[in-house]
Amino acid sequence: MHGENPGIAAPNPIDATATSPQRYCYYCRKPHPEDQMRAVESCVGVRWRCKASIKAARQDANLREAWGRAKSEANRSQARHGIEHLNKLLRERETA
Numbered sequence: 001m002h003g004e005n006p007g008i009a010a011p012n013p014i015d016a017t018a019t020s021p022q023r024y025c026y027y028c029r030k031p032h033p034e035d036q037m038r039a040v041e042s043c044v045g046v047r048w049r050c051k052a053s054i055k056a057a058r059q060d061a062n063l064r065e066a067w068g069r070a071k072s073e074a075n076r077s078q079a080r081h082g083i084e085h086l087n088k089l090l091r092e093r094e095t096a
């Protein structure tokens, strides 16, 4: 072992440039660092998905729920409004 210096570990250029382990996110269809990933159970087995997409989906679900509530309320008022509108149209047609 002539000429080697065991006291100083030479920086390995491969290790130095290696990024943190990546996992393929089926949701984004691209790899993310493993520490941002979560294994989720799906019908085809365990798949990896990033926490950001899970969070986004949760917010999305909340939004959808809120939207659904708003829409059903709108439908109720729109149904009333729709009848009024129809009556107005019929009246206009009669007077025309």
Ligand SMILES: [Zn+2]
Pocket (backbone or CB within 6 Å): 025, 027, 028, 029, 032, 049, 050, 053
């Ligand atoms: Zn992702």
